[in-house]
Each structure stands twice: as structure tokens, then as C-alpha cells.
Amino acid sequence: MMGKHENKGMARPQIQSLDSNPYVAPRRRVTSKLSGPALSQITIQAIEICQAIQSVESSVTLIADKATMVRVYIDQTSLAGGVQLRGELKVRKTATGPATYVPALEDLAADPQDATKLIDKRNLTGASLNFRLPTTVTAAGALLVEVNRIWPAGGDDAMFGGVTSSTVEFVYGPPLRIRCIGLRYVDTGTGQTHTPDAVHFAYLRSFLERAYPVPSVDWSQIVVEANFAAPFNDQTVLRANAQIAAIRSSEVDNGMDPRTHYLALVDDARGRNFMRGRAMGIPDAAAPDTVASAPCGVPNGFAGDHDLSYADWYGAHELGHTFGRFHPGFPAGTQDASDPDFPFEEGQLSDADQKFVGYDLGDAGLGIRLQALAGTHHHDLMTYAERQWICAHTFEAIRTRLIEEDRQFDPAIV
Amino acid sequence: MVDDLASTFAHVIANIDTASGEGSIDYVLPSRKRTASNMFAGPAPDKAKVRLVLKDAAGKEIGSVRPELRFEACDDGRQPHRALIQQDVELSDDLASVALEFEGKVVDVFHPEPVPPIGEQFRNTAEWGLPLPGNPDKLAVGTHAVEPQAGVSYMVQAKPDNSDQWQTLSVGKSTPDFVIDKNQFPGASSLDVRVTQNAGFKQLTVEEKTMKLDE
Numbered sequence A: 001m002m003g004k005h006e007n008k009g010m011a012r013p014q015i016q017s018l019d020s021n022p023y024v025a026p027r028r029r030v031t032s033k034l035s036g037p038a039l040s041q042i043t044i045q046a047i048e049i050c051q052a053i054q055s056v057e058s059s060v061t062l063i064a065d066k067a068t069m070v071r072v073y074i075d076q077t078s079l080a081g082g083v084q085l086r087g088e089l090k091v092r093k094t095a096t097g098p099a100t101y102v103p104a105l106e107d108l109a110a111d112p113q114d115a116t117k118l119i120d121k122r123n124l125t126g127a128s129l130n131f132r133l134p135t136t137v138t139a140a141g142a143l144l145v146e147v148n149r150i151w152p153a154g155g156d157d158a159m160f161g162g163v164t165s166s167t168v169e170f171v172y173g174p175p176l177r178i179r180c181i182g183l184r185y186v187d188t189g190t191g192q193t194h195t196p197d198a199v200h201f202a203y204l205r206s207f208l209e210r211a212y213p214v215p216s217v218d219w220s221q222i223v224v225e226a227n228f229a230a231p232f233n234d235q236t237v238l239r240a241n242a243q244i245a246a247i248r249s250s251e252v253d254n255g256m257d258p259r260t261h262y263l264a265l266v267d268d269a270r271g272r273n274f275m276r277g278r279a280m281g282i283p284d285a286a287a288p289d290t291v292a293s294a295p296c297g298v299p300n301g302f303a304g305d306h307d308l309s310y311a312d313w314y315g316a317h318e319l320g321h322t323f324g325r326f327h328p329g330f331p332a333g334t335q336d337a338s339d340p341d342f343p344f345e346e347g348q349l350s351d352a353d354q355k356f357v358g359y360d361l362g363d364a365g366l367g368i369r370l371q372a373l374a375g376t377h378h379h380d381l382m383t384y385a386e387r388q389w390i391c392a393h394t395f396e397a398i399r400t401r402l403i404e405e406d407r408q409f410d411p412a413i414v
Numbered sequence B: 001m002v003d004d005l006a007s008t009f010a011h012v013i014a015n016i017d018t019a020s021g022e023g024s025i026d027y028v029l030p031s032r033k034r035t036a037s038n039m040f041a042g043p044a045p046d047k048a049k050v051r052l053v054l055k056d057a058a059g060k061e062i063g064s065v066r067p068e069l070r071f072e073a074c075d076d077g078r079q080p081h082r083a084l085i086q087q088d089v090e091l092s093d094d095l096a097s098v099a100l101e102f103e104g105k106v107v108d109v110f111h112p113e114p115v116p117p118i119g120e121q122f123r124n125t126a127e128w129g130l131p132l133p134g135n136p137d138k139l140a141v142g143t144h145a146v147e148p149q150a151g152v153s154y155m156v157q158a159k160p161d162n163s164d165q166w167q168t169l170s171v172g173k174s175t176p177d178f179v180i181d182k183n184q185f186p187g188a189s190s191l192d193v194r195v196t197q198n199a200g201f202k203q204l205t206v207e208e209k210t211m212k213l214d215e
């Protein structure tokens, strides 16, 4: 989905004058008689600027320097015929400042028969022109996003109207500072030693970068010997948390940034030694020393997860507690409903109005593709429900807590 | 000993079950600065359920704090009752022991014994980076010649040459024998390694050396 532009088989014009050679003159677009069906004016329904979770009005706070996508929704019923549409944005920090031109990630396969409603298009990444904003334009402050051009592949620029621009604000957010400690333990039953695989660290780190309200993750990791052994009992997770609290204290005493959250990963030995995760505390004020431990392993469908690791959303849940996030209470009966302010039914990312859609902008390094996550089909990561992502409520609350921690425990002040 | 690190706090890590009254003091880590986020835990009122009580050598109470109880989250939806304590206590010359009390009853006591110096014994017997048989990425550091003692624990820290941060590889170990996995330091060619003794409320560097990793 995040691939390069492709020429979808449209033939190059046969009559090509010398001055259209790209090495001697700017490349000229083909004449209209060689392009697709003539376009009447294109109507743009909406422009959505999205990070991890967003409404079509772009009401969720945009974090400066975080990966950002712009979706341009086009009323395809206004087209005369089927056509591959391309697009280009013009983005500027101020109305008179220098502009950056951003090409769409892919063509939009537009079809006048396609009457998909906007509300449903939002759940399909292929139903809009999508643009990845360069980091140079997502610094804190305003951003003016304009649709600069839309054209059929191989054709002239089309006329367009409707919602042609949007102005949004990017807000400074501190990084997420994480020290992730793999606890290597011996199973006294089998004599085997169990260490978290690299994929679990990589998935957790990537998930936090993609889902959390942060521009980046200041990440470090290490594997050390656990002070416990398998078989596990109900004391194991307490021992794990006490151990990383001790490591944290000694490292902060030796210069580690006191805003760093410590999280332990404990391998589940292919399900034989599952240590249920725990955060030690749900602080009602900034307390970055709150520690947490999480299991890691291959999900095989655990909570609807079929990829290589469940350490990502599981770790993000336990870390969520360390940022003061309580349980929404879903699925009912499986967890306490200790967050009375959780706004969405069934722990979803959105109510039935589908106001909010989750966006996973992907991670090429891990082969994770761009996805729109339907708000009524996915659940907040503080639930125990299937298919977890972050909802706007959790996104904004963790964002606020991160700012409090950043200020209160800035090592330059303490 | 090479150096007294002039600790002014001890970071007490303990656990307490407020339903059963069971608990323990798990780590007492002398530190030069506060390392907990709750900077201002108040003195313990007499009726506080959980107290850390500071005593002098004669067993007389010289201070107490009411530690913040950090109850576990994700505990089956029941009322959480098991808590972690991560509390800095200020050190004084008189301090001889710390007691964890629950409803007035002592649950556990940290009462270090006087410690004879181990520096010479350590230096005479310690390995620094000897590869383990059959596992050349794992390097032995320290010695098995030192006997465990109440109130004394050892810590090993390392700082690779591509980082400014000391990393703790083991803490709370009763004897100063460690294994360092050199694969935990990608991109580094050497490692500063420091063995520290936490003896009661004092932190002493036993020895610090630089090890080559690319040999």
C-alpha cells in the first residue's frame, strides 16, 4: 500500500517530439485526446489528516514530527468514467511560506459506479488518495494543506472543487522513553533457558512508535538474568517487577533519564510459561518510575492477533497503566471497569457512528502495511478485547500525561 | 575498596499484600540521589497500615515513612491487594536497620551486618571476561570466593564504548560472580565493567575495569 507510483499499463504517447525528452526539457504531460475519459469537475468530499486515530474533521490532536498521512476523499460518482486518478498536495506552514509538493502514494482507481459513502470509505485505504507528509512540514505549528493537482493517469489536470484545503495544528509532544528489559529465566522442569526473541522487542518498539501519541520512541533494550525460574507462580510477576524497579533505581542513580519507563518482557516458552502481565500501579499523577512486566510470544490468534508477536499490544497495555490509564471494562465481565470516563461502546475505537478510524501507517522494516482500522471492529488497547489499537480517549490521555512527566521530571530541573 | 560513593539515600523496594499482611523487603539500594518519582512521601502517621520504620543500632525508632503503595493492575478484576513499594529513604549516620511494618507488626527487617572489606580477596580471585566453556559470547566476571552475608549484595554494571550510560546487568546478587553476554552490546568494541558492593546503606565500588569485546 505504501509502494511507489506505478504506471498502470497506460501506453506512452506515440508521437513524442524531441523537446519532450526528459533530458532536454521538462516532461510534458500527454495531450487530452490520448488520456482517459474526459473529466467533468471532480468533487472533493473531505481532507483528513491522520496519525494513529482520527475523525474526518481531524479533531484528534496531531503530534509534531509523528508519521502523518493525508487522505483526500473524492466523490467518484461525479466522474464520467472509470479512471486512475493521481494527486499532488501543496503544503505550507504559513500562507506565504515556502511550499512543499507531495505526491500521492498510489493511484486511486476511481469508478463512477462506486457510490461508497464517505463513512465507509474511511475504513478502506484504497478508497482515497493518500499522501505521506514529509517530516519537514510536521513540526509544531500550523500546516496549510491544499490539493494542488488531480489528474487522470496520463492525462491533463482535472478541475476540482469541494473541500480543497484544510488547516491543522501540530502540537509538540515529548518522545516516549522506554527501557525494555528481557528477563532470561531457566525452566527447572525442562532445564531450558528462555529469552525473548528479537522480534518481540522489535514489534513492541514499532507498535509504540505507530500507535502511541509520540513523535518517536527513545528506546533501549537489554537481556539480563531473571531473579526467578519457571515453573511460574503468582509471585513471579511481582519478582519480575521488583527486579526491574531495582535495575531502574540503579540506572537512574547512574544518569539514566528519570522520565524513562521500564518494562520487562518474559518469554512464554511457546505457551508453557505464560506470565500474566502486570503494571505495579496506575498512578493518578506523573510517576515514570511505575514499572510493568509483560509476557511475549507468538500469538497464534491470541486476541485476534495472527502476526509474529503479541508483545506489541500487550506491552502497550501494561505501559498504558504506567501512564495512569485504567481498564474500560470490556469485554464485560473479563476486566474491571475502572475507567468511568471511557467513552466508546464495547471498548471500541468508535461508537456506531464510526466517527473515529484507527490508522496504522505501517512499518516497512517489519513488513507491516498501511491499514485503516475500522473503529467499530477494533478495540482500545486498555481493554482485553480482540484487535487492539489506540482510541482517541487513550491517545489524548497518554499525550497529556507524557507532557506532565516531561516537565515534572526534566533532569535539568530535578 | 576503591571508592565510597557517598550515598545519601537508600531506595527500598519491598512488596506487601494488604489482604494477608505478607510481604518482604526485596532490595535496599544506596543511591546518591532520589530515584523514585514520588519525591515527597510524608512521614507515617501512627495509624498508617504500612510503614517503613528506620531504627538505630539500639533498635530505637529514629524515623518512619508511609510509602506509596503501588497496587498491581490487571489482576482479574478483583480489588487489587498486592503492592510494590519503591521508596527513597534519607540516610543518617544513626541508621542501622529498616523494618517493613503492616498494621503495627513487623513483616520484614533489613539489618545489615558489619562488612569486612573484600577488595583484596576480589582482586586476587576475580575473572574479567573469561569466555564460558562452549559459549564464547558469555564472559565470566567476578569471583566465587566471596561468601554471602546478610545485608550485603552485589551489582554489576557496564558501559559500552558507544554509549554514555551505565547499564545494570545484575542487582541484588548475594555473591560477586556474574556472566556478561557481549551480544547485549551491539556495535561496542570495549566495555567498562564495574562491580559494586551494596553493604547495608553504603555503596562501594569493588573494582572497575575495561574489557575488550572484539577479541
Ligand SMILES: [Zn+2]
Residues within 6 Å of the ligand: A317, A318, A321, A327, B073, B074
Ligand atoms: Zn490491565
